[in-house]
Amino acid sequence: MNDERMNDERLAALIRAVAPRKEAPVGLDTRIMAQIRLHERRRRERRAVMAMAGYCMAAVAAVLVVMCACLQSVDSPEGMWRLLALLAGIIVAMVIACGDRATEILRRL
Amino acid sequence: MGIPTDDMEIVQRVLEGDTEAFGTLVQRYSGKVYGLAVGMLHDAERAEDVTQETFLRAYEHLDSFRGASAFTTWLYRIAYNRAAEHCRRQRPFGRLDERCRTVAEEPAAAERYDAETVVRMRRALSRLSSDDRALVTLFYEEECTVSEIAQMMNLSQANVKVRLHRIRGRLRQYMEE
Incomplete structure (x- = not known):
């Protein structure tokens, strides 16, 4: 063979x-x-976190817009307190809504 | 739904969210991918790493597989790139590692060839570069066509033929030394 x-x-x-x-x-x-x-x-978790972050940011932005509009229209201290109470109610409602949303996302994972 | 036999059908199912269907592709091709990696790296552990990385990458980028080539060609291309990267960033191989050597020294070679010829061929193969080893593995061991190899290694068909010709010459020369 070598040859x-x-x-x-x-x-x-x-x-x-x-x-x-x-x-x-x-194995x-x-x-x-x-x-x-x-x-x-992990991919699903990342998507869920992104979705939740987007939802919360949109909710916070909406509350801030309402808050600014209302504060501009206030012309007495009584009105101010009533407005603050109303805004506090809205914020609590948003937190509850976000919480429900978060629970739903976590359940889907 | 039964187990789909066609690769494209399985890919479609995975893309529709059936992650477990990917297991069929893993079972079908893990041996081939591992074989290519062992051929290029001569290291069983690193070959396992390359096989895992190849399938993970294939899963991540499955939506980019359009079916223009066979699924194996696409998968081999990923495996080749992963193995080549391992070769670049880690020590060059010299000898077969223990696990690879044990399986390489099965009676098949010993029955047909004398011990000296087998040793000379192993030495000659180990002197080739990792790219040339990949070519040898794909062409001779996996029996891929020149056209498939050209797609996998991003070369022209003429280039593959020329390289195979040179490799054959080099192997003959190394064996005679």
């Missing part, structure tokens, strides 16, 4: 014969799928 140059077919056969075995180790598939599931769960 004559190997032809392509013999070379190919020899390469195949010395090739390392190509079987994946036992590798399970580990891969566990990683995939973890990745999917």
